[in-house]
Amino acid sequence: MESIANFYGFRSVLRLIVLCAFLCSLGCKTKNEQSANAVGVEKEAYAKGSFGYDREFLSKHYKDLVVLENGESSILISPELQGRVMTSTASGDEGKSFGWINHDLIASGEKKEHFNPTGGEERFWLGPEGGQYSLYFEKDAKFELDNWYVPKELDTEAFNLVRSREDKAFFEREMKLVNYTGTTFDLRVQRNITLLDKEDAAEILGLNIPETLKMVGFASENNLTNIGPEDWDKKTGLMSIWILSMFNSSDQTTIIVPFKKGDEDILGKKVTDDYFGKIPSERLQVQDSVLFFKADGKERGKIGISPQRALPVIGSFDAKNRVLTIAMFSLPEGATDYVNSLWELQEFPLSGDAVNAYNDGGGLGPFYELESSSPAMDLKSNESSSHIHQTFHFVGDEGELDKLAKGILGVSIRELSNE
The missing domain is CATH 4.10.220 (Light-harvesting Protein)
Structure with missing residues (x-):
């Protein structure tokens, strides 16, 4: 037992x-x-396409990101990418991220030889791109894609963060650039970014912003100083400040460009629409004083407006997400000398555009761009000039957005939402 x-x-x-x-x-x-x-x-803590997602993603790949915020409105800036505004939101971390970001390229860690299209809602470049005074082609090179290089100072090298506070960030960079003719430019760039609230927007845009609309806005003041011993003049080529904004597109996004109405014999043609081949009429509708350009990121095309025709504003409307985007910028009255970026030796190198818009062909995006340029800068030694570019996104009721569009762009957006 x-x-x-x-x-x-x-x-x-x-x-x-x-x-x-x-x-x-x-x-x-x-x-x-x-x-x-x-x-x-x-x-993932946030859905892809949200500001929170992009902020967390970018923080893994770039150092010392700067976030300016006021309530639900925020913008994200990268010193490593030339003080570039990468994206923004009007509705906090869970809100839509407005800037287009090339997640695949950034995640790969690859550095391309010609250009790194990392994206970003507002980046600083210099013109001209093509022609005998180009900053993107070496002396005597053919104007072909294989010979096109974005200066590393505008592509992969950092700007210095001088200081920042809750609603402002200040960046600076000195650089030496050589154009197609061999002229050397010694320059200092100062780029100051300010987050704007509704009171700022109302003052800049000249109308009240309804409390029911959500909004994010920011301004970049871009200053260029000739720090070399020689004056810059037309004989050896001039530069301009060139601001490019990359946004996420949708099948229902339309770029809206108002321009001066008038006889073509006096003001010249309304639009240049053949940068990459003629844009078909179903994608570009040109009226007497406004044009509508489809921005779905599916077919490559670019337009330009001359300084004789340009107004200091351009916009877009995303009917799918009910987002009205406005860009306002410096456009000095009477200035007509703008650098020409066509990829050819030019008869008129100072007959370029003041305003441009671009729709991607789907190779990278989908995204579209709203662009503005300063006049050509004939700066004496130690002389400076600046260009201001302001961006606003409004989200909410279509009726309220329509009132804003009429007040700012002079057009109704209701018909665009029905296309």
């Missing part, structure tokens, strides 16, 4: 050991799963 009791006692102990091991394995598995969720298998 004692041996039987010992046997059954041993079996009980064995069962207890097995049970404990089983429970331990469950607990260990749970801890391992928790560890995997915390470290190995990351669960």
Whole structure:
């Protein structure tokens, strides 16, 4: 009997050991799963396409990001990418991210030789792109894509963050650039970014902003100083400040460009629409004083407005997401010398555009661009000039957005939402 009791006692102990091991394995598995969720298998905190998603993504790939915020309105700036405004939101971290970002290229860590299209809602460039005074082609090179290089100072090299506070950030960079003719430019760039609120927007745009609309706005003041010993003049080529804004497109996004109405014999043609081949009429509708350009990111096309025709405003409307975007910029009255960026030796190198818009062909995006340029800068040694570009996104009721569009762009957007 004692041996039987010992046997059954041993079996009980064995069962207890097995049970404990089983429970331990469950607990260990749970801890391992928790560890995997915390470290190995990351669960995204925000949906792709949101500001929070882009902020977390960019923070993994760039150092010292600067966030300016006021309530739900925020913008994100990268010193590593020339003080570039990468994106913005009018509705906090969960709100729509307005800037187009090339997630795949950034995540790859690849550095391309010619140009790194990392994206960003507002970036600083210099013109001209093509012609005998180009900053993007070496001396005597053919104007072909294989010979086109974006200066590293405007592509991969950082600007210095001088200082920042809650609603402002100040950046600076000195650089030496050589144009197609061999002229060397020593210059200092100062780029100051300011987050704007509704009161600022109302003053700049000249009308009240309804409280029911959500808004984010920011301004960049871009200053260029000739720090070299020689004056800059037309004989050796001039530069201009060129601001390019890349936005996420949709099938229902339309670029809206108002321009001066008038006789072509006096003001010249209304629009240049053949940069990359003639844009078909179903994608570009040109009226007496406004044009509508489809911005779905599916077919490559670019338009330009001359300084004789240009107004200091351009916009777009995304009917799908009910977003009205406005860009306002410096347009000095009477200035007509703008650098020509066509890829050819030019008869008139100062007959370029003041305003441009671009729709991507789907190779990278989909995205579209709203662009503005300063006049050509014939700066004496130690002389400076500046160009201001302001961006606003309004989100909300279509009726309220329509009132804004009429007041700012002079057109109704209701018909665009029905296309």
